[in-house]
Amino acid sequence: MPYRRTESVVRRLAARKESIVSAALSIAGEGGIGAVQIAPIAARADIAAGTVYRYFPGKTELLTALIAMAEERELAALRRAADAAPGPLSALAAAIVTFAARAQQHRRLAYALIAEPVDAGIEAIRCRFRQSLVEEFAARIETAAANGLLPQQDATLAAPALVGALVEGLVGPLAPDFSGDAGKARAAIQELALAALRGLGVPDARARGLVVQTPFPWVKE
Amino acid sequence: MPYRRTESVVRRLAARKESIVSAALSIAGEGGIGAVQIAPIAARADIAAGTVYRYFPGKTELLTALIAMAEERELAALRRAADAAPGPLSALAAAIVTFAARAQQHRRLAYALIAEPVDAGIEAIRCRFRQSLVEEFAARIETAAANGLLPQQDATLAAPALVGALVEGLVGPLAPDFSGDAGKARAAIQELALAALRGLGVPDARARGLVVQTPFPWVKE
DNA sequence: CCTCGGGGTGAATCATGGTTCATCGGTTTG
């Protein structure tokens, strides 16, 4: 009778695959995308370098899995925050604040996943992540505009600019250093979110209570 | 008597150094930072690979020279446009529009010099360029705010966000494709500039004539 | 128990791209 994988073996394999991706993710969060190399990943996952290739055809696919994992998590958080808001405009505001807060909380990882220098092949993969984010924001902008809560505008232009401003302002290499002062960090998020909303055509977001204090209860993960 | 370089030799050497940097710059403009490699540069400059090392101790220094050249050019253009404006606020607006217009005109190069993935060592160099840009904008923002033309705000937060929004909105990988439609490109610049100014606290830039049609006569190079 | 086959191993291999250096050829000097 031919060899059949035991149920427990199947579980072990799946768990190991998962642990490889987790190892990669944690390394990315510490040392950036450049530090995501096969040998360190294998070491952290307590396996040999060659074993990685029993689970992924190549580094590209591993990175793809890594980004997919992060993407899922981030989009879910974004949607949870937005959908809990009472209307399209506050949903947009909540998405902005949530994105900013989470990005800042995992600054290194956010930078690695969105803006950090990598080589071309990997950039292509990462683009899909950014694309998802941008589309999420674009959809929220369009909905708000359709409801007359924002001036009509080109969301395909505004959404990338919005993401660019948030990333560059909070986690980019030139952003001010907020480490060690949570209050300052929170204030920066508020200020940026207000500026972003002004840019989108909401001059009085604060007065209208659109930008609430972070962290939201539902931002935690 | 020891060997002394002839005047003509000195000129030839200087010209060659210059031509190496130019070759590197043109390659960056075509293929991005990743394509800036010693062998192709040497080929384009019509010299051997080893010769590059007679002019630069290493690739890092060559890249530094490349970026310095671009930085000089860009900052000069920015300042020329801004200084020709009639006041601090219109100077800021002019700087924004000029930056956007130039970045879009040399989209590939702008991306390479500001946002494109590269490895860590090079990123450090490139940061200085972005830093210069951000500082230029920050100074303009502060001046305008000091004159009561903008609400008081943290320019060290606003300036990076501004640059991020412009870059991501116009030249980033997710920006809409403007090639082949100059009108659309121009409209995008206008819209982005207006949004940026709204974000900074100028709700009616268009009505106040702050964002004039590009290209400015003085934007040309 | 034995043996079979798949998972695991990690040293070896390959690919890429920066850097070096022994050597060549044209200039400068006396």
Place this chain on the structure above:
DNA sequence: CAAACCGATGAACCATGATTCACCCCGAGG
């Protein structure tokens, strides 16, 4: 014009890091 020397050359070298593969090891099936 010959000697001395500098700048140019480009093949060889080196470093990094992904990928492979011949060889183990262990548990399932008989």
